[in-house]
Amino acid sequence: MIENLIGFSLRNRYLVLLTACFLFAAGIYAVKKNKIDAIPDLSENQVIVFTEWMGRSPQIIEDQVTYPLVTNLQGIPKVKYVRANSMFGMSFIYVIFEDDVDTYWARSRVLERLASIGKSLPEGVSPTLGPDGTGVGHVLWYTLNAKGMDLGEQRAIQDWYVKFGLQNVPGVSEVASFGGFVKSYELSVDPNKLSYYNITIDEVIKAVRSNNNEAGGRKFELNDVGYIIKTNGYVKNIDELNNISVKTKNSIPIKVSDIAKVQMSSENRLGIFDLNGEGETVGGIIVMRYGENADEVIKNVKQKMEEVSKGLPEGVSFNIVYDRSGLIEESIASIRNTLIEEIIVVCIIVFLFLMHWRSAMSIIIQIPITIAASFILLNYFDISSNIMSLTGIALAIGVIVDNGIIMTENAYKHLSERQKQLNEGLKSKD
Structure with a gap:
């Protein structure tokens, strides 16, 4: 031969x-x-299922969320094994597939199974899939340089402007926000006033929810002009929350301000992000999609940052703290x-x-x-x-x-x- x-x-x-x-x-x-x-990507071919049920202990999460999900996900074709981790308010399940299985085929099989087991979970609990990235997918970290701006405003800019702009870059699976405060309204209810007015917590929650909503009307024509009727019902400031009527007693409305104190606050934080010991900051993590070119993705993200920076408020700019392109x-x-x-x-x-x-x-x-x-x-x-x-x-x-x-x-x-x-x-x- x-x-x-x-x-x-x-x-x-x-x-x-x-x-x-x-x-x-x-x-x-x-x-x-x-x-x-x-570096080579040696991570396993896995699909992550994340479930959040805040306020519950790890044992309740394990019994009512993790266990039903694990037992149902084990029957998916070409699955090697299923791992799970339960913690306070959260459940993580790692479905490990065989190495030759296509990642997006695996994700579709997991979604099909999750759609069929929703009834076995507690009310209001909805499992979601993690990003289609790997353990080495964190290719770039950045923070926002915004001197004089409070952390809540910085987080709002990150979540509602920067994040959506960078997610459109080809090859980016997720832009994970970190640091700062997520703004929210906090109602501190006085139990003595609730007892005095004979009002329950459920009635307060129902009143706030029903008054923080919009409803659409119908369309009608007048003088050959079409008009659309709608209501503006979303809460825009603290005064509107204070003026919400919870109950009427002797023809006198009992408002939220009569039974509670309303103030601006933030969601509970599990940690903070400090940059070089100079104080807290806000930023994001660019997670690369599975099988993409890391060098090309980083270059595209940097180009997109230049476009996004044009729409940032004056004095706000990007600060890249980790960039794998140098390595x-x-x-x-x-x-x-x-x-x-x-x-x-x-x-x-x-x-x-x-x-x-x-x-x-x-x-x-x-x-x-x-x-x-x-x-x-x-x-x-x-x-x-x-x-x-x-x-x-x-x-x-x-x-x-x-x-x-x-x-x-x-x-x-x-x-x-x-x-x-x-x-x-x-x-x-x-």
């Missing part, structure tokens, strides 16, 4: 040369299209320089060892062709250019050169023996 292949190559040199040129060109194209990252560039540059140095050293040693420029060239030309062609396989198996993969290519240069030297020496030996036989045959005829 090998003899036939060698003979075919010798008889069709131009075809072999054309094939080598085609592989080199295809390899160069593959290098440009190959995904770039600093990616340093890692790729280090491996690239190592490859160039190895190629140069190997070329010099091969030429000095063989002392025959045609034989040396036949070996040296294999190095760039083989390295370029290896990126075709990297793209086929969806492997990014990272420290591990490029280091493997660098180590393989020695094997490439060794094989070339062995084949060249073997060919040179057979040619010498053949030439010796021809010389002896000529001598015998003389």
